[in-house]
Structures are given as structure tokens and as C-alpha cells.
Amino acid sequence: MGRDYYASLEINRNATDADIKKSYRRLALKYHPQNNNKPGAYEKFNELAEAYDVLSDSQKKATYDKFGEEGLKGGIPEEAGENGAWTEGYTYHENPEKIFRQFFGGDNPFADFHTKDGHEVNFAFGGLRGRGVKKQDPPIERDLHLSLEDLFYGCTKKIKISRRVMNENGNTSSIRDKILSITVKPGWDEGTRITFPKEGDQGPNNIPADIVFVVRQKSHPRFTRQSNNLIYTAHVSLEKALTGFSVEVETLDSRFLSIPINDIVHPNYSKEVPEEGMPLASCPKKRGKLIIQFVVYFPQKLSPERKELIKQALHT
The missing domain is CATH 2.60.260.20 (Urease metallochaperone UreE, N-terminal domain)
Structure with a gap:
């Protein structure tokens, strides 16, 4: 038996998208490490993030509903895919904070909540960025290894990246490849940085990260x-x-x-x-x-x- 994502979010299999979001919102706030330091809270917080990541995506949810966790993560034959079912193996990125930030659109969703007596809940949660404000993901840095000849003459390097992009419906996403072209100029130094703005993973509530390549010079025999x-x-x-x-x-x-x-x-x-x-x-x-x-x-x-x-x- 694989895990039950519906049980994790405390909803039934007939839950609507609104039900899924409502439940994740309530439980994620309850078990967030900044708000709950009891043993097992972080594990529950991580479990909720994975469940929401699957059930909030119509393609992943369709595959999970039909084939369970094993089919979702192991992949299903192409001919078995129907009704929008996702035919690629799913891997959870183990980053519940990223799911949390994308959902709430900021680092301090607690600022919008108040106690029963009318006083604002005061959580030290990394700044006063309210819900609905998009935050850009941190830059993604990768080394670009070049020979001394590459840096002497200059050259063009083409690098394939895979990133998550939003589909046209604005609610689901898929993995797509893209070729980035880097024109290396003669004389570039070790440590030169080449930035491709906002080429990281897309999400409904985040600004994609910049991808930064850092020149690393290979050793030379002479x-x-x-x-x-x-x-x-x-x-x-x-x-x-x-x-x-x-x-x-x-x-x-x-x-x-x-x-x-x-x-x-x-x-x-x-x-x-x-x-x-x-x-x-x-x-x-x-x-x-x-x-x-x-x-x-x-x-x-x-x-x-x-x-x-x-x-x-x-x-x-």
C-alpha cells in the first residue's frame, strides 16, 4: 500500500480544488516549524507539502487516483495515459518551505491572522511580506568549466537545462528542456558570472530564480x-x-x-x-x-x- 495523500490532507477523494487548498492552508500553518516545535511536526509539514504538490496538479492527481503512489513515482506506459494522466515518474523535491512560499506568496502569512481576542498574531517569520506578494527564488549557480584555449580565443557554449514551466491553464506545470547559449569572450577571467534572468522553475506564486553560470578555468599542461x-x-x-x-x-x-x-x-x-x-x-x-x-x-x-x-x- 502506498501513502494516502488524501488522508494526509484530511480530505476525501471527492474533494474539490478549493477543498484541497483550504485543507493545506489550515494544516500547513498548524504544523509549520515556526509555529509548532513539537516532535514530528516537521515530518508532518513535509508530508503535507508532498500531498499538496501532487493533488493540486491535475495531471499528477489523475495518475495518482488511477495508479496510486507506485504508478505516480514509477511512471506509467504512454499508452496507459488518458484523461490528462501524467506519464512521467514523479519525484518529490523534499523542499516543503518552497511549497509553503509558493502557496502563500510570501514569507510571513501569519501576519494576516489574528487571535480570538482581536490581537494580531506575532510570529518572527523572516520579515513582513504579506500574502499575495511574489518573492523571487534564490539564484541557481552552476560552474562553467572552460579550457585556457576557450578563454584565449572565445567560443560559444550551449547548455541544456530542464525546468518546470506553467502550462497555459495557469494551474498545472510540466518539465521542459531549454538550450541556453553562452558567448564566451576572449580574456574572460576565472569567476566571471553569466546570468540568465528568471530561467528557473516557474510557479503560480513565485518569481523564477535567475540561473548564474560561473567560469571555472581548467588546468593546462603548459x-x-x-x-x-x-x-x-x-x-x-x-x-x-x-x-x-x-x-x-x-x-x-x-x-x-x-x-x-x-x-x-x-x-x-x-x-x-x-x-x-x-x-x-x-x-x-x-x-x-x-x-x-x-x-x-x-x-x-x-x-x-x-x-x-x-x-x-x-x-x-
Whole structure:
């Protein structure tokens, strides 16, 4: 036996939409954690939200009435769907506060109630937002992982999202896919935010959340990035560090640079190459620097003869 949503809301199976709303309104206020701290109150509050989420939606209710909880959550064959029955498996989102806010249209429905002696009920419930006032859901943030090449050249990313949208009758909703297109500009930094206003789930009493994508830069095999500069690490022997050499660097746009190093490479030494870094987001024609850092390998052993030669060579 599956759960009985009608029993949860204390109504019978002939209840009208108005009966369902009236019962949920009464019981949700009674068992809301802000108004009831008795053991089991939150579990009851959550149970009421799931029952209302199903019975207030004509398609979900039709499926539940015919196939019970098992058919509702497990899905039913397409050919079995009739009279508007929902043929997709239902999953409760376990967010009773969201159902509560959507139903009452605000965070403080208690402000509209008064005690029997005429005094207003005073509940500290997150502000004085009355019924009927829509509140926007919090932004939904998702990471957008991009390669260093994506951020060097710029690109277009298309991302499919699934969201709940209201049907034309204004009372029921369904899940639909949508493609969001992001035009990545050359030089964007890690942490750049791209906002798609009000693309979250729709509901009768809420303003859909904004969907925000946050740029996250993938690691790169040759370069690390510091603002608009690219950092390249070259590994050289002590001999080359003291006598000079050239560094071969393959750039992000597949060119090969041969950079002569005529200075002595000491522990704090680095070589800067102008205009070989990342494009500036504000002016893509300009670029940062390529900064070459060095790791010097020292020999693990030296013969006495070689030590003597080094002493003579370094003697001042």
C-alpha cells in the first residue's frame, strides 16, 4: 500500500480544488516549524507539502487516483495515459518551505491572522511580506568549466537545462528542456558570472530564480594563468643556467617561440615576453605578458677534478 495523500490532507477523494487548498492552508500553518516545535511536526509539514504538490496538479492527481503512489513515482506506459494522466515518474523535491512560499506568496502569512481576542498574531517569520506578494527564488549557480584555449580565443557554449514551466491553464506545470547559449569572450577571467534572468522553475506564486553560470578555468599542461599573464616553467641544467641557452615555447595559438636567455638564471630570475599572454577582456587586441620561470637542476655528484675546475672558473 502506498501513502494516502488524501488522508494526509484530511480530505476525501471527492474533494474539490478549493477543498484541497483550504485543507493545506489550515494544516500547513498548524504544523509549520515556526509555529509548532513539537516532535514530528516537521515530518508532518513535509508530508503535507508532498500531498499538496501532487493533488493540486491535475495531471499528477489523475495518475495518482488511477495508479496510486507506485504508478505516480514509477511512471506509467504512454499508452496507459488518458484523461490528462501524467506519464512521467514523479519525484518529490523534499523542499516543503518552497511549497509553503509558493502557496502563500510570501514569507510571513501569519501576519494576516489574528487571535480570538482581536490581537494580531506575532510570529518572527523572516520579515513582513504579506500574502499575495511574489518573492523571487534564490539564484541557481552552476560552474562553467572552460579550457585556457576557450578563454584565449572565445567560443560559444550551449547548455541544456530542464525546468518546470506553467502550462497555459495557469494551474498545472510540466518539465521542459531549454538550450541556453553562452558567448564566451576572449580574456574572460576565472569567476566571471553569466546570468540568465528568471530561467528557473516557474510557479503560480513565485518569481523564477535567475540561473548564474560561473567560469571555472581548467588546468593546462603548459601554462598557468595570473590575471592577463601566462606563466611557463622551463627546466634547465646548472650549466645552461650559468652559460646561456634558448627556451622553446609552444603558444596557445600553436606558434613556436625561441627565446634566448643570456642572463645568469638565479633563483629569483624570470624572463618576460610582452604581448604573448592572454587577451584583455576590455580590449582583446591587447595582450598580457608571457612570464618564463625556471627550475634549475643541480648535479648530484661532482668529481674532485670538476670541483676544482668550477672553483677556478668562478674565482673572482
